[in-house]
Amino acid sequence: xxxxxxxxxxxxxxxxxxxARSAGVSPITASRALRGERGVxxxxxxRVKVAAAELGYVPDPAARALASQRGTQVPVxxxxxxxxxxxxxxxxxxxxxxxxxxxxxxxxxxxDPMEEExxxxxxxxxxxxxxxxxxxxxxxxxxxxxATSGIPCVYLMELTAAPGVHCVGFSQHxxxxxxxxxxxxxxxxxxxxxAAQLDPRTLQRAEGYRHCLRDAGVxxxxxxxxxxxxxxxxxxxxxxxxxxxxxxxxDAIFFCNDDLAQGGxxxxxxxxxxxxQQIAVAGFNDLSGSDQMLPPLTTVRTPRRAVGExxxxxxxxxxxxxxxxxxxxxxxxxxxxxxxx
Amino acid sequence: xxxxxxxxxxxxxxxxxxxARSAGVSPITASRALRGERGVxxxxxxRVKVAAAELGYVPDPAARALASQRGTQVPVxxxxxxxxxxxxxxxxxxxxxxxxxxxxxxxxxxxDPMEEExxxxxxxxxxxxxxxxxxxxxxxxxxxxxATSGIPCVYLMELTAAPGVHCVGFSQHxxxxxxxxxxxxxxxxxxxxxAAQLDPRTLQRAEGYRHCLRDAGVxxxxxxxxxxxxxxxxxxxxxxxxxxxxxxxxDAIFFCNDDLAQGGxxxxxxxxxxxxQQIAVAGFNDLSGSDQMLPPLTTVRTPRRAVGExxxxxxxxxxxxxxxxxxxxxxxxxxxxxxxx
DNA sequence: CTGAAAGCGCTTACAG
DNA sequence: CTGAAAGCGCTTACAG
Numbered sequence: 001x002x003x004x005x006x007x008x009x010x011x012x013x014x015x016x017x018x019x020a021r022s023a024g025v026s027p028i029t030a031s032r033a034l035r036g037e038r039g040v041x042x043x044x045x046x047r048v049k050v051a052a053a054e055l056g057y058v059p060d061p062a063a064r065a066l067a068s069q070r071g072t073q074v075p076v077x078x079x080x081x082x083x084x085x086x087x088x089x090x091x092x093x094x095x096x097x098x099x100x101x102x103x104x105x106x107x108x109x110x111x112d113p114m115e116e117e118x119x120x121x122x123x124x125x126x127x128x129x130x131x132x133x134x135x136x137x138x139x140x141x142x143x144x145x146x147a148t149s150g151i152p153c154v155y156l157m158e159l160t161a162a163p164g165v166h167c168v169g170f171s172q173h174x175x176x177x178x179x180x181x182x183x184x185x186x187x188x189x190x191x192x193x194x195a196a197q198l199d200p201r202t203l204q205r206a207e208g209y210r211h212c213l214r215d216a217g218v219x220x221x222x223x224x225x226x227x228x229x230x231x232x233x234x235x236x237x238x239x240x241x242x243x244x245x246x247x248x249x250x251d252a253i254f255f256c257n258d259d260l261a262q263g264g265x266x267x268x269x270x271x272x273x274x275x276x277q278q279i280a281v282a283g284f285n286d287l288s289g290s291d292q293m294l295p296p297l298t299t300v301r302t303p304r305r306a307v308g309e310x311x312x313x314x315x316x317x318x319x320x321x322x323x324x325x326x327x328x329x330x331x332x333x334x335x336x337x338x339x340x341x
Numbered sequence: 342x343x344x345x346x347x348x349x350x351x352x353x354x355x356x357x358x359x360x361a362r363s364a365g366v367s368p369i370t371a372s373r374a375l376r377g378e379r380g381v382x383x384x385x386x387x388r389v390k391v392a393a394a395e396l397g398y399v400p401d402p403a404a405r406a407l408a409s410q411r412g413t414q415v416p417v418x419x420x421x422x423x424x425x426x427x428x429x430x431x432x433x434x435x436x437x438x439x440x441x442x443x444x445x446x447x448x449x450x451x452x453d454p455m456e457e458e459x460x461x462x463x464x465x466x467x468x469x470x471x472x473x474x475x476x477x478x479x480x481x482x483x484x485x486x487x488a489t490s491g492i493p494c495v496y497l498m499e500l501t502a503a504p505g506v507h508c509v510g511f512s513q514h515x516x517x518x519x520x521x522x523x524x525x526x527x528x529x530x531x532x533x534x535x536a537a538q539l540d541p542r543t544l545q546r547a548e549g550y551r552h553c554l555r556d557a558g559v560x561x562x563x564x565x566x567x568x569x570x571x572x573x574x575x576x577x578x579x580x581x582x583x584x585x586x587x588x589x590x591x592d593a594i595f596f597c598n599d600d601l602a603q604g605g606x607x608x609x610x611x612x613x614x615x616x617x618q619q620i621a622v623a624g625f626n627d628l629s630g631s632d633q634m635l636p637p638l639t640t641v642r643t644p645r646r647a648v649g650e651x652x653x654x655x656x657x658x659x660x661x662x663x664x665x666x667x668x669x670x671x672x673x674x675x676x677x678x679x680x681x682x
Numbered sequence: 683c684t685g686a687a688a689g690c691g692c693t694t695a696c697a698g
Numbered sequence: 699c700t701g702a703a704a705g706c707g708c709t710t711a712c713a714g
Contacts, residue, residue, distance in 0.1 A: 015707060026685050031709065039683060058466035062412060063707030065403035066690045081428045082629075091422055094449065106447055108435065125399035233630040259630070266633050269610070288423075289600075289630070292574040292607050356691060367701050372693065380699060404691030407706045 014057045023051035034059065061103075065127065074315065075123040076132040077107040077116055079199065083231070083257075084287050085304050086134070089156060092308025093132060100316055102129055109134075111199050117142040124149050130315045132156060137200040152318035156311045157201060159328055166318065168311040168329040172201045175300050175333045176208025179254055179282050182298070184216050186341055188252035188280055192223040194239045194264070195256035196231040202256045205284065209254055223247060231256075236263025237270075244273060252280040252341070258287035258299055265293045265340065280341040295339030303331040355398045364392035375400065402444075406468065415656065416464040417473040418448040418457055420540065424572070424598075425628050426645050427475070430497060433649025434473060441657055443470055450475075452540050458483040465490050471656045473497060478541040493659035497652045498542060500669055507659065509652040509670040513542045516641050516674045517549025520595055520623050523639070525557050527682055529593035529621055533564040535580045535605070536597035537572040543597045546625065550595055564588060572597075577604025578611075585614060592620060593682070599624035599631045599640055606634045606681065621682040636680030644672040 020030035025044055033040050033048035034057075051057075065071040076093055078086040090106060097104050105123065109116040117139045123131075124145055131146065131153040146153055155167040183191045193209045195202050206224070213219035225239050236255060240263065243250060255261035261283030268275045275281050275295055283290060286301040310329050317325040361371035366385055374381050374389035375398075392398075406412040417434055419427040431447060438445050446464065450457040458480045464472075465486055472487065472494040487494055496508040524532045534550045536543050547565070554560035566580050577596060581604065584591060596602035602624030609616045616622050616636055624631060627642040651670050658666040 013707090016709095017707080027707090028685060028709075029683090032684090035709095041683065044684085060407070060707050061467050062403045062406035063690090064709075066401070066407050066692085067707075067709040069690070069709090071403060081432055082425070084423070087422045087428060090447075091449065094447070103446065105444065106431075106435070108432065126402050233633040237633060262630065263633055266635055269635050289574040289603065292578055292604055294607055294610050354691090357693095358691080368691090369693075369701060370699090373700090376693095382699065385700090401691050404706090405693075407708085408691075408693040410693090410706070 013060070014055045016057070016059070019048065019052045019055055019057045022055060023047040069127060071103075071127045071129055072101055073103045073105050073123070073126060073128040074130045074132060075105045075107050075119070075128050077109055077119060078134050079109050079111045081106075081108055083259075085285055085302070088304040089308040089311075092305045093312045096309055096312030096316070102316075102319075104132075111197065113137065113139045113142065117145075120145055124151070127151075130154070130319055132311055132315060135200055136160060152315060154311045154315045154318070156307055158204070159330055161328065164327075166314050166325065166327055168307050168314055168331065170303060170307075170331050170333050171208075172204035173208040173211070175284070175302070176205030176254075177212040178208075178333070178335055179284065179298075179300050180209045180212035182335055182337065183252040183254060183280055183282060183341060184212070184218070186252070186276075186280055189218050190220070190223065190247070190250045191218065191252040191254065192225065192243055192247065192250045193254050193256070194225045194236070194243065194260060196227045196229050196235055196239075196260055197257075198226060198228050205256055223250065231259050233259050233263035233266070236260030237267035238263075240264035240267040241271065244271065244279070250279060253282070255281070255283045258283035258285045258290045258297065261297055261299070261340075262287075262289060262293055265295075265297060269294060276339070276341050282341050286336055291338065293340070298338045298341035299336050301334040301336050303333065306331045354401070355396045357398070357400070360389065360393045360396055360398045363396060364388040410468060412444075412468045412470055413442055414444045414446050414464070414467060414469040415471045415473060416446045416448050416460070416469050418450055418460060419475050420450050420452045422447075422449055424600075426626055426643070429645040430649035430652075433646045434653045437650055437653030437657070443657075443660075445473075452538065454478065454480045454483065458486075461486055465492070468492075471495070471660055473652055473656060476541055477501060493656060495652045495656045495659070497648055499545070500671055502669065505668075507655050507666065507668055509648050509655055509672065511644060511648075511672050511674050512549075513545035514549040514552070516625070516643070517546030517595075518553040519549070519674070519676055520625065520639075520641050521550045521553035523676055523678065524593040524595060524621055524623060524682060525553070525559070527593070527617075527621055530559050531561070531564065531588070531591045532559070532593040532595060533566065533584055533588065533591045534595050534597070535566045535577070535584065535601060537568045537570050537576055537580075537601055538598075539567060539569050546597055564591065572600050574600050574604035574607070577601030578608035579604075581605035581608040582612065585612065585620070594620060594622050596622070596624045599626045599628035599638065602638055602640070602681075603628075603630060603634055606636075606638060610635060617680070617682050623682050627677055632679065634681070639679045639682035640677050642675040642677050644674065647672045 016027050016030055020027040030048045033045040061072055094104050107119040120142050131151055134156050135158045157169040159167050159169050225243050283297050283299040286299045290297040290299055357368050357371050361368040371389045374386040402413055435445050448460040461483050472492055475497050476499045498510040500508050500510050566584050624638050624640040627640045631638040631640050
């Protein structure tokens with residue numbers, strides 16, 4: 001009578017032992033069969049799997065982590081959750097990792113390297129299976145911790161050619177260059193750049209913009225409006241007003257993010273500035289609502305879902321010990337031209 | 342020489358044993374001291390804490406979970422991450438739970454009870470410390486699983502008076518009633534309701550709206566436009582156009598969510614419909630950008646950060662075994678009147 | 683290809 | 699108030 005056998009077990013859960021007994025093998029063999037370790041007779045694998053399914057066995061992650069010295073958690077560190085960009089990345093990561101038995105852990109750094117370092121310290125103590133980090137801008141201590149931990153790590157959103165580093169993203173610089181070039185191609189010559197937050201990726205886009213305008217011989221540092229404040233529609237509107245007031249000859253604006261650009265577009269409506277006739281406007285990221293603006297916003301569609309997906313897959317390959325993992329995955333970007341330019 | 346003592350430990354981490362030895366107590370006492378269990382001499386607690394700090398001891402969550410049969414994870418199940426509402430809730434939950442050593446696990450149900458049930462099954466197998474669920478709309482199986490698991494659970498966003506149920510939120514019905522009443526107070530009589538997604542909370546707001554309009558004797562079912570599609574600015578614009586075309590006598594619209602309302606406002610600009618002169622517009626949630634619209638959007642500010650915070654605190658109290666936990670916490674809502682009404 | 687032994691690092695009763 | 703013993707449920711070497 002199984003019920004009497006189970007009487008004293010506090011947890012009441014089905015264990016590997018019971019599965020093994022039911023399948024007529026040792027627990028080790030059952031463990032190997034269930035984990036898909038090769039080198040177990042096909043017939044035994046089958047028997048174990050049937051027994052596990054019949055008993056409704058669910059492996060205990062804690063026991064597994066303790067015995068193997070390796071958890072199933074995968075901390076995913078992003079700067080912000082209030083930017084839809086990262087939410088999309090995270091959703092994609094979840095979708096890839098969960099079915100493989102890994103547990104994404106969301107960490108928010110608020111663009112603060114110190115905060116990231118602390119989060120990292122805490123997560124690393126839990127022996128995570130892998131790590132998904134945003135970009136390359138972190139403290140030296142954080143870098144060290146990741147390196148010495150030996151835990152597989154994939155970097156998201158930016159690219160590097162550094163050896164041994166796995167990254168998935170696109171060239172922020174080139175995307176900035178491309179959108180600036182588009183505005184020049186439209187015949188604009190006084191092309192401004194409005195940015196907020198000023199995180200590393202924003203600054204890379206700024207570099208692309210500068211590079212492009214210099215190549216065309218029309219760069220003017222006075223057309224850059226950089227604010228360290230967090231990005232928002234409200235701020236975009238304010239900066240737009242500032243710029244139009246102080247630089248009335250501006251004929252195009254590249255906003256480093258769509259929320260700023262949307263705010264700018266609404267400010268233009270309010271002020272009666274004709275877009276794109278008087279000023280062409282472009283944003284970045286193709287966030288929700290940009291296609292609904294008046295006029296619809298020209299922008300760069302960034303592959304954030306793809307970044308999450310490919311990042312997770314790269315990590316999975318690393319965890320599998322796959323020798324053929326691609327170190328750097330460039331997912332590109334897409335210029336989306338709409339009515340605002 | 343400690344280095345030779347440590348030679349064979351695979352993990353290389355500082356253990357409770359070492360802390361205990363260094364403090365001159367038994368591991369059990371060290372464990373109790375570190376967990377703040379009462380009944381340990383103050384002097385010993387001090388010694389243990391100093392030793393732990395000196396050695397840089399970090400408890401192993403896996404070992405802890407295995408021994409105590411109780412993990413530190415707290416699954417937080419929300420319908421969607423693409424609605425800023427839930428992102429705010431999640432951020433607040435993180436902020437509360439993390440410092441207490443609990444690990445929030447984000448699960449996305451996509452408004453699908455089946456998906457929620459599956460997620461729940463997986464999470465429950467991990468013996469989470471607690472559970473944070475959105476609303477009360479779930480499968481019977483899910484309900485059973487939660488009940489029989491005995492794991493403390495707090496429900497977010499909605500309220501109930503059901504005994505033994507802990508919930509934190511506000512009355513969606515009353516909020517719907519209040520915004521409808523506001524439009525009536527503005528002298529409107531043909532007040533439409535536009536909704537998408539049609540999740541339980543949206544339907545509760547619909548009830549509030551109906552209730553209010555019936556009380557005023559001006560309810561007209563033909564002024565309800567309900568779409569099961571996911572909420573978005575684009576859809577809001579489309580539904581606005583539909584409504585204005587088919588019901589030209591409408592003089593006010595209550596959109597069930599701000600993204601729809603923002604889309605509606607932009608459609609009004611496009612179509613040359615004067616807001617609020619011809620049609621007053623109100624939204625719900627006070628999402629980012631609503632204050633930047635043209636005109637700024639009247640809406641209901643919902644206490645989502647407070648919901649996450651209070652929800653997490655309630656759970657913490659439950660985990661502590663606090664006998665004075667409040668079962669139902671009504672956080673209210675705030676009418677935000679702006680230019681659109 | 684399979685298994686017996688040992689152990690991962692902690693906490694839960696149970697004593698005293 | 700403190701501790702020795704046992705065990706949580708797995709997996710890692712090590713044999714054979």
